[in-house]
Amino acid sequence: MPSSNITERAPFAVSLGDPAGIGPEIVAKSWVMRDARGLPPFFAVGDIASLRAVWLGPIAPIGAPEEAAKIFDTALPCLQVAQAGEIVPGTPDIDGARTAFQALEVAVGLARSGSAAGVVTAPVGKEQLYGVGFTHPGQTEFIAERCGVAPHNAVMMLAGPSLKVVPITIHIPLAQVPAALTIDLIRARAITTAKGLQRNFGIARPRLAVAGLNPHAGENGALGREEIDVIRPAIDLLRQDGLDIVGPLAADGMFHARARETYDAALCMYHDQALIPIKTLNFDEGVNITLGLPIVRTSPDHGTAFGIAGKDSANPGAMMAALRMAAEAARARIAHG
Amino acid sequence: MPSSNITERAPFAVSLGDPAGIGPEIVAKSWVMRDARGLPPFFAVGDIASLRAVWLGPIAPIGAPEEAAKIFDTALPCLQVAQAGEIVPGTPDIDGARTAFQALEVAVGLARSGSAAGVVTAPVGKEQLYGVGFTHPGQTEFIAERCGVAPHNAVMMLAGPSLKVVPITIHIPLAQVPAALTIDLIRARAITTAKGLQRNFGIARPRLAVAGLNPHAGENGALGREEIDVIRPAIDLLRQDGLDIVGPLAADGMFHARARETYDAALCMYHDQALIPIKTLNFDEGVNITLGLPIVRTSPDHGTAFGIAGKDSANPGAMMAALRMAAEAARARIAHG
Numbered sequence: 001m002p003s004s005n006i007t008e009r010a011p012f013a014v015s016l017g018d019p020a021g022i023g024p025e026i027v028a029k030s031w032v033m034r035d036a037r038g039l040p041p042f043f044a045v046g047d048i049a050s051l052r053a054v055w056l057g058p059i060a061p062i063g064a065p066e067e068a069a070k071i072f073d074t075a076l077p078c079l080q081v082a083q084a085g086e087i088v089p090g091t092p093d094i095d096g097a098r099t100a101f102q103a104l105e106v107a108v109g110l111a112r113s114g115s116a117a118g119v120v121t122a123p124v125g126k127e128q129l130y131g132v133g134f135t136h137p138g139q140t141e142f143i144a145e146r147c148g149v150a151p152h153n154a155v156m157m158l159a160g161p162s163l164k165v166v167p168i169t170i171h172i173p174l175a176q177v178p179a180a181l182t183i184d185l186i187r188a189r190a191i192t193t194a195k196g197l198q199r200n201f202g203i204a205r206p207r208l209a210v211a212g213l214n215p216h217a218g219e220n221g222a223l224g225r226e227e228i229d230v231i232r233p234a235i236d237l238l239r240q241d242g243l244d245i246v247g248p249l250a251a252d253g254m255f256h257a258r259a260r261e262t263y264d265a266a267l268c269m270y271h272d273q274a275l276i277p278i279k280t281l282n283f284d285e286g287v288n289i290t291l292g293l294p295i296v297r298t299s300p301d302h303g304t305a306f307g308i309a310g311k312d313s314a315n316p317g318a319m320m321a322a323l324r325m326a327a328e329a330a331r332a333r334i335a336h337g
Numbered sequence: 338m339p340s341s342n343i344t345e346r347a348p349f350a351v352s353l354g355d356p357a358g359i360g361p362e363i364v365a366k367s368w369v370m371r372d373a374r375g376l377p378p379f380f381a382v383g384d385i386a387s388l389r390a391v392w393l394g395p396i397a398p399i400g401a402p403e404e405a406a407k408i409f410d411t412a413l414p415c416l417q418v419a420q421a422g423e424i425v426p427g428t429p430d431i432d433g434a435r436t437a438f439q440a441l442e443v444a445v446g447l448a449r450s451g452s453a454a455g456v457v458t459a460p461v462g463k464e465q466l467y468g469v470g471f472t473h474p475g476q477t478e479f480i481a482e483r484c485g486v487a488p489h490n491a492v493m494m495l496a497g498p499s500l501k502v503v504p505i506t507i508h509i510p511l512a513q514v515p516a517a518l519t520i521d522l523i524r525a526r527a528i529t530t531a532k533g534l535q536r537n538f539g540i541a542r543p544r545l546a547v548a549g550l551n552p553h554a555g556e557n558g559a560l561g562r563e564e565i566d567v568i569r570p571a572i573d574l575l576r577q578d579g580l581d582i583v584g585p586l587a588a589d590g591m592f593h594a595r596a597r598e599t600y601d602a603a604l605c606m607y608h609d610q611a612l613i614p615i616k617t618l619n620f621d622e623g624v625n626i627t628l629g630l631p632i633v634r635t636s637p638d639h640g641t642a643f644g645i646a647g648k649d650s651a652n653p654g655a656m657m658a659a660l661r662m663a664a665e666a667a668r669a670r671i672a673h674g
C-alpha cells in the first residue's frame with residue numbers, strides 16, 4: 001500500500017478529461033475559487049491548450065508535481081501530457097480522446113507513486129475513449145486495474161453534503177436488476193463501503209442502511225421476495241461480520257432529513273434508487289468517490305456536457321466539492337494510518 | 338357529474354380511518370390549527386370515542402354536514418357512524434376496522450351528494466379492513482367504484498409543495514414493472530394526469546415530464562429498450578393528442594430544483610421512482626390526491642402508524658396539507674366549471 005507516502009502537502013492531480021468537454025473550464029474556475037472555497041493545492045494534467053481555449057487566466061506549465069505547490073497561489077499549474085491538436089469546445093475528436101486517456105494514465109500513476117496526494121478526474125467522453133483503445137467500462141474500472149484492484153472491488157459512492165449512497169448494481173437495464181442481486185454481491189459492496197467510510201471519511205464505526213428492492217421493501221413478500229431471499233440474508237451475515245447495518249428499508253422512506261441522520265451511507269439496489277435521492281438533494285455538488293482503492297480518487301458527478309462547453313456557463317460546484325472531498329479523504333487516511 | 342353542486346362553503350368530510358391509528362389525533366390537531374394554517378371547514382366522520390381517546394378538546398356531535406360550518410369555529414364537528422367498542426390506540430381490532438370502513442362509505446356518499454365539498458381520508462389498516470369484507474386493494478379503488486369510475490381510471494398523484502408525481506405502476510414487485518408498462522397504460526395515465534391538473538389545480542396547459550425506466554433513460558438502448566419500444570411511442574402519441582409532454586428523461590436528473598421548474602407533474606414508471614423524490618423533498622407534507630374522480634379526494638401520504646398512536650407525537654402536517662389541497666381543488670373545480 002503506497003498510502004504511507006501520501007502527505008497532506010502533496011498536491012492533487014486533476015486530469016482534465018475530454019478537452020472538448022467542460023473539464024478544462026471547471027478546473028480553471030475551481031483554481032480561481034481556491035481560497036474562497038478552501039481547496040487543496042492541485043495541478044491539472046492534460047493539454048494546456050484546452051485550458052487556454054476557454055480561459056484567459058494565468059497558467060504555469062510544470063514538469064513535475066513538486067513544482068505545483070509553490071506556484072499554485074499565483075497560477076494554475078498544468079502538467080502537459082499530449083497535444084490534443086486543434087480544440088473546439090463542444091466538438092470532441094480522436095486527438096482529444098487520446099489526450100484524455102493519457103492524462104488519466106499519468107494522473108493515476110502520480111497518485112500511485114505518492115507524488116500526488118490523490119487523483120480527481122474531470123469527465124471523459126466514453127464513446128470517444130472507446131475509439132482510442134480504451135477497453136474499460138469507465139474511468140473507475142481503469143483506475144482500479146492500474147491500482148491492482150479487481151474492478152468489482154472498486155466501489156462507486158456518490159457523496160454530497162446531505163447524503164452518501166452506494167448503488168449495488170449500476171449500469172444495467174432495470175429488468176436485469178433482480179437477477180443480478182446476490183447475497184455475495186451485497187455483502188462485498190457493504191464491506192467495502194464500511195471500510196471506505198472508515199478510511200476516507202474517518203468514521204470509526206460506520207452505520208449502513210440497506211434499501212429494499214420492491215415497493216415498501218416487499219411488504220413481507222406480498223410485493224416481491226428479493227428482500228426475504230437475498231437482501232435480508234445478506235444483512236444478517238453482515239451483522240455477524242460485525243457491521244452496524246439496518247434494512248431492508250422501504251426506499252421511499254429513507255432519504256428525508258430525519259431518516260438520513262440515522263446512517264452514514266445508504267446501500268441501494270440499483271442506479272436510480274441511489275442517484276435519484278442524491279441528485280434531488282445535491283445536484284450541483286455531488287461527488288463520485290471510489291472506495292476500495294489504495295489511492296484517493298474523486299470525480300464530479302456529472303458528464304462532459306459537450307452541449308455547454310466553451311460557453312463559460314459550466315458550474316464548477318461539483319469539481320470543487322470533489323477537490324475538497326479528496327483533501328478530506330487524504331487527511332482521514334493519514335489519521336487512520 | 339355532481340360537481341355542479343359542490344360549493345366552496347360546503348364543509349369537507351374527513352373519515353377518521355382506523356380508530357386505533359393516528360387518524361383521530363391528526364384530525365383533532367388539524368382542527369386546533371385551523372386558523373393558523375388556513376384550513377377549510379371540515380367535519381370528522383367516525384367514532385367520537387376515537388377522538389376522545391386521544392384528545393381533550395371540544396367535540397360537537399352533528400347529525401348532518403350542514404351543521405358543521407356554524408360550530409366549526411368553536412368545536413370539532415363529528416358525524417358519528419358506528420361504535421368502535423373499546424378503543425386502544427396502537428391496537429387495531431375488528432370493530433375498529435368496521436368503523437373505518439363505514440366512515441369511508443359515509444364520507445364518500447356525502448361528497449357524492451354534494452353535502453360535503455370533498456372527502457379527505459385518514460389512514461386505514463388494510464389487513465384489518467380485509468378482515469371485515471373490504472375487497473378493494475385500497476381506499477382509492479373503493480372510492481373510484483362508489484363514484485362509478487373504473488379503478489384503472491382513478492389515478493394516484495402524490496403532491497407536495499415542491500413536486501407532483503404520478504406512478505404509472507404502483508404496488509407490484511419491481512421485477513414485474515417492465516412487462517406491466519404498455520403504451521396504452523402510459524397514455525391513459527398521462528391523459529388523466531393532464532386533465533386532473535387542469536381540474537384540480539387550475540393549470541390551463543399542464544406540462545408533463547416522463548421518466549425513463551432504465552439508468553440514463555436507457556442510453557439509446559444500450560441500457561434497456563423500454564424507452565424505445567414503449568415509453569417514447571407513448572409520448573409521441575400523447576404529443577399528437579395535444580399534450581405538452583417531454584421525455585423519457587433520465588430519472589436521476591429530473592427532480593432537482595431547476596429541473597422541477599420545467600414541468601407541472603412527473604410521470605414515473607414505478608412506485609419508488611415517484612415516491613423517493615417526493616418523500617425526500619416533502620416527507621411531512623405529502624398529499625395523495627386521486628385524479629379522474631367526479632369528487633375531490635385527498636389523503637395524507639402516510640399510514641396508520643399504529644406504533645406511535647396515542648402518544649401525542651403524530652405530525653398533522655400531511656393531514657393539514659391534504660385539507661388545504663382539497664380546498665384548492667374544490668375552488669379550482671368551481672372556476673373550471
